[in-house]
Amino acid sequence: MSDAAQPSAAEVRAAAEAVKAALDRHLDAVERRSGEDDRAVYDAFNELAAAAEVYDELLYDAYDEVTPFEIPGDDSLPAYTGPEEPSALTVLIRRDYAVVEPQRLLAQARRVAEPDQGTGAGDVGGPGGAAAVGDSVQAAVGVIFGEYEPDEIASRHKEFGLEEGDSTLWVAAGDELPEPGEWLATPFDQPDPEQVVCRFDVSSVFDEELDDEDDLEVLGPGS
Structure with missing residues (x-):
């Protein structure tokens, strides 16, 4: 300048x-x-x-x-320019979790997979039911998320050794549904923000802001 x-x-x-x-x-x-x-x-x-x-x-x-x-x-969205009477809706959800107790996650996955012996939810982690889960956290994740609905996992996350991170839900409007299979290859492409009707965010940041009544954080030395 x-x-x-x-x-x-x-x-x-x-x-x-x-x-x-x-x-x-x-x-x-x-x-x-x-x-x-x-x-x-x-x-x-x-x-x-x-x-x-x-x-x-x-x-x-x-x-x-x-x-x-x-x-x-x-973080507000731009002005909505989508249809006044949308005929279709797209709901995008993101939830982050930290795996804080892998052994708990493994135990729950083995319990789920044991009765199936390679069918149903147990098949997500590979054939062989609980034996296929073994000590693989990746296989355990596949079993748990194959067995339970995302909302149930969110409500019971501690049982699965998970810790919640940030989450967000966006609802976008449209004039018609896409053709079957049209977006399956890239399901999470960023939506047009001007088509988003509403969004709901959850973050520990908001809890911290509520703890400070003036919501204006004063950073200390070295912050």
């Missing part, structure tokens, strides 16, 4: 004063909140986030310095 385009010291100072004022308004709204979904707190948070972002940008442009604030990003 050229010197002529850099913000003046007065502009940076004014942005800093705006952050201070926004902090006061946010604290006042929090202290006076009437319930969990108090609109005044929501509005004050957005004003504080916007003021802090402006200050951060001006400070960087003028002095090549940054603030210790991390402003939550805007």
Whole structure:
């Protein structure tokens, strides 16, 4: 950025004063909140986030310095431009899990596969039922996910030695269903975000934000 385009010291100072004022308004709204979904707190948070972002940008442009604030990003979808009365829906679901207790996962898979002896769910991990599972976590995953619906695994994940990570569900609209088999080779291609009717995200990040009433994380030294 050229010197002529850099913000003046007065502009940076004014942005800093705006952050201070926004902090006061946010604290006042929090202290006076009437319930969990108090609109005044929501509005004050957005004003504080916007003021802090402006200050951060001006400070960087003028002095090549940054603030210790991390402003939550805007993950909202663009304006919907799909059909007003969709005739078809596409539901995309992603759930992440960490395998924290492999032995528990193996034990559950062997229990499921034992009665089948190579048929049904046990066949997912290969013929031979429980014997085919052996000590293979990969085979155990195939057995478990072949036996249970994804929603049941989500509700019982601890029983299978799994730990939940982030998850998301997107619902996209369309005018008609694709032809049978049309997308099977690439089922998880990114959908057109302007066709997405709604999305539902679950993340521990949101829980951490709720623990901090002002939802504006101050990063410590070395963060």
